[in-house]
Amino acid sequence: xxxxxxxxxxxxxxxxxxxxxxxxxxxxxxxxxxxxxxxxxxxxxxxxxxxxxxxxxxxxxxxxxxxxxxxxxxxxxxxxxxxxxxxxxxxxxxxxxxxxxxxxxxxxxxxxxxxxxxxxxxxxxxxxxxxxxxxxxxxxxxxxxxxxxxxxxxxxxxxxxxxxxxxxxxxxxxxxxxxxxxxxxxxxxxxxxxxxxxxxxxxxxxxxxxxxxxxxxxxxxxxxxxxxxxxxxxxxxxxxxxxxxxxxxxxxxxxxxxxxxxxxxxxxxxxxxxxxxxxxxxx
Amino acid sequence: xxxxxxxxxxxxxxxxxxxxxxxxxxxxxxxxxxxxxxxxxxxxxxxxxxxxxxxxxxxxxxxxxxxxxxxxxxxxxxxxxxxxxxxxxxxxxxxxxxxxxxxxxxxxxxxxxxxxxxxxxxxxxxxxxxxxxxxxxxxxxxxxxxxxxxxxxxxxxxxxxxxxxxxxxxxxxxxxxxxxxxxxxxxxxxxxxxxxxxxxxxxxxxxxxxxxxxxxxxxxxxxxxxxxxxxxxxxxxxxxxxxxxxxxxxxxxx
Numbered sequence: 001x002x003x004x005x006x007x008x009x010x011x012x013x014x015x016x017x018x019x020x021x022x023x024x025x026x027x028x029x030x031x032x033x034x035x036x037x038x039x040x041x042x043x044x045x046x047x048x049x050x051x052x053x054x055x056x057x058x059x060x061x062x063x064x065x066x067x068x069x070x071x072x073x074x075x076x077x078x079x080x081x082x083x084x085x086x087x088x089x090x091x092x093x094x095x096x097x098x099x100x101x102x103x104x105x106x107x108x109x110x111x112x113x114x115x116x117x118x119x120x121x122x123x124x125x126x127x128x129x130x131x132x133x134x135x136x137x138x139x140x141x142x143x144x145x146x147x148x149x150x151x152x153x154x155x156x157x158x159x160x161x162x163x164x165x166x167x168x169x170x171x172x173x174x175x176x177x178x179x180x181x182x183x184x185x186x187x188x189x190x191x192x193x194x195x196x197x198x199x200x201x202x203x204x205x206x207x208x209x210x211x212x213x214x215x216x217x218x219x220x221x222x223x224x225x226x227x228x229x230x231x232x233x234x235x236x237x238x239x240x241x242x243x244x245x246x247x248x249x250x251x252x253x254x255x256x257x258x259x260x261x262x263x264x265x266x267x268x269x270x271x272x273x274x275x276x277x278x279x280x281x282x283x
Numbered sequence: 284x285x286x287x288x289x290x291x292x293x294x295x296x297x298x299x300x301x302x303x304x305x306x307x308x309x310x311x312x313x314x315x316x317x318x319x320x321x322x323x324x325x326x327x328x329x330x331x332x333x334x335x336x337x338x339x340x341x342x343x344x345x346x347x348x349x350x351x352x353x354x355x356x357x358x359x360x361x362x363x364x365x366x367x368x369x370x371x372x373x374x375x376x377x378x379x380x381x382x383x384x385x386x387x388x389x390x391x392x393x394x395x396x397x398x399x400x401x402x403x404x405x406x407x408x409x410x411x412x413x414x415x416x417x418x419x420x421x422x423x424x425x426x427x428x429x430x431x432x433x434x435x436x437x438x439x440x441x442x443x444x445x446x447x448x449x450x451x452x453x454x455x456x457x458x459x460x461x462x463x464x465x466x467x468x469x470x471x472x473x474x475x476x477x478x479x480x481x482x483x484x485x486x487x488x489x490x491x492x493x494x495x496x497x498x499x500x501x502x503x504x505x506x507x508x509x510x511x512x513x514x515x516x517x518x519x520x521x522x523x524x525x526x527x528x529x530x531x532x533x534x535x536x537x
Binding site: 003004005006007012014016037038039040041042043045046047050051072073075113217250251252253254255256259 | 284286287288295297299324327330331334355356357359361362440442444445446447512514515516517518
C-alpha cells in the first residue's frame with residue numbers, strides 16, 4: 001500500500017491518495033472517493049476513513065479521501081460556483097484527478113451524514129459512479145417507526161416528565177456558549193421522500209451498487225433494520241441493496257466493535273466491483 | 284501549502300508545512316513553529332483551531348509545521364500500534380523536518396493537551412527548541428485517565444470516544460508526569476496557557492520555575508472541554524487563547 005499527500009484541482013483541495021501494492025491492484029476496478037462529514041476533515045469520524053482506505057487498498061482498490069473547499073486543510077473556494085453545487089463539483093474534480101493518476105474510469109463514492117448526502121447527489125449526476133455507500137443516509141419515518149418510538153413512551157412516566165420540562169425551560173436545557181464552537185456548516189435538510197425514492201430508482205436502474213449503514217445515533221429518524229426498505233417498498237431495497245442497522249451505534253461510529261462491522265461490510269461489499277462493468281444486485 | 288509525508292520510510296508521518304507570508308514585523312520569515320496535536324477524539328476536535336492558529340501565524344510571517352503522530356490522523360500505523368515512545372520519536376522527527384524545511388536553526392513548539400506533554404518531553408534533549416508553549420496541557424497520565432475513564436482502569440484495549448487505547452499505550456501515558464519529568468533537562472522557557480485554573484497547572488509551573496526554567500502560567504477562561512464529544516462532530520475554537528498564542532509567538536522579546 002502506498003499513500004500520497006496531494007493538492008489537486010482548480011480549488012487546490014487537499015487529499016490523501018491510497019493505492020494498493022501493484023501486485024494486489026485489481027485491473028479495471030473502480031476508484032473509491034470518500035467525502036467529508038460536516039466539518040470533520042478527511043480522516044473521518046473515529047479515523048474511520050483512513051482505515052477504510054487502507055482496507056480497500058488491501059483488496060486492490062485505489063481511494064482518494066479529501067477535504068471539500070473550506071473544510072479541513074482545503075482553502076475556501078474562490079471561483080463562482082454556488083455553495084449548493086460545491087459538493088457535486090468537487091466530488092467530480094476528485095474523480096477526475098483519480099482518473100488521471102490511477103487510470104480508472106468508474107467510481108464508488110460515499111461518506112457519513114453530509115458526506116452521504118453529497119455522494120447521493122453526485123451519483124445522480126455522474127454516470128461514472130457505479131457504487132454508493134452511505135452512513136446515516138436520507139431516511140424517512142414509517143408507521144412502524146412511530147410505533148417503536150412512541151408506544152413505549154406512552155406508558156413511561158419519565159418520558160412525560162421530560163416532555164413537560166422541555167416545554168417549560170427549553171433554554172435551560174439547550175444553553176451553550178456557541179461562539180467558541182463550530183457546528184457543521186452544512187445544514188442537513190432531508191429532501192421530500194419522493195425525490196429520494198426517484199433518485200434511488202434511477203441509481204438501481206443504472207446498476208449502481210448500494211450499501212446503507214444506519215446508526216441508532218439518529219434515532220429521531222431511524223429505529224429498525226427494515227425501515228429503509230419499508231420506506232420505499234417499490235424499490236425492493238431489501239433484495240437490491242445491502243442495509244445494516246446497529247441500534248447501539250452512535251452517529252460517529254465510536255464503538256470499536258461497530259467500526260469493525262462497518263469495515264468488514266465494506267470490504268465484502270467492495271469486492272463485487274472488481275473487474276465488473278457495474279455492481280450486480282445483491283440477493 | 285505543502286502536505287507531505289516525512290520521517291521513517293516504514294512509518295511515514297503526515298505533515299503540512301506552510302510558509303510565513305513575510306507581512307509581519309520580520310520581513311522574511313525567520314520564525315518557525317511546530318504545532319503538536321492532541322490525541323484521540325481531541326485531535327479531531329482541535330483540527331480547525333490548529334488550522335486557524337496556523338493561518339494567523341503565517342500572516343505574521345512565521346513558518347508552521349503541523350503533523351500527525353504515527354497511528355493517528357493521516358500518518359501510517361493502526362491505532363492499536365500506538366505507543367508513547369514512538370510518539371516522542373515522532374516529535375523529534377518533526378523538529379528535524381521543520382528545521383530543515385524552514386531553513387532555520389531554532390524553533391518554537393506549541394502543544395495542546397497530550398501534544399503539550401509530548402512536545403515538552405521530546406524537547407528536553409533538543410537545543411534547537413527556543414521556547415515551549417503548553418496549551419491546556421495534560422500534566423499527568425493519571426489526571427487524564429481520571430477524567431476520561433472515571434469508572435476505573437479496564438483491562439485490554441478500551442475504546443475512548445472512538446479511538447483504541449491498548450494496555451501498553453495506557454501504561455505509557457500513565458507514566459507521564461510533567462511535574463517530575465521536566466524537573467531536569469535544558470531550561471527551555473516554557474509558558475502554560477490554560478482555559479481553566481487547575482491545581483496541576485500551578486504545580487507544573489512551580490516545578491518548572493524550581494528547575495530554573497523561565498515560565499509563566501496564563502489562565503484565559505474559555506468555555507469548552509477538549510474531551511467532551513459532540514455526537515455530530517463539532518470543533519472547539521477558543522479564540523481568546525489562539526489570539527494570546529499568536530501574540531506570544533510573535534513577540535520577539537518574550
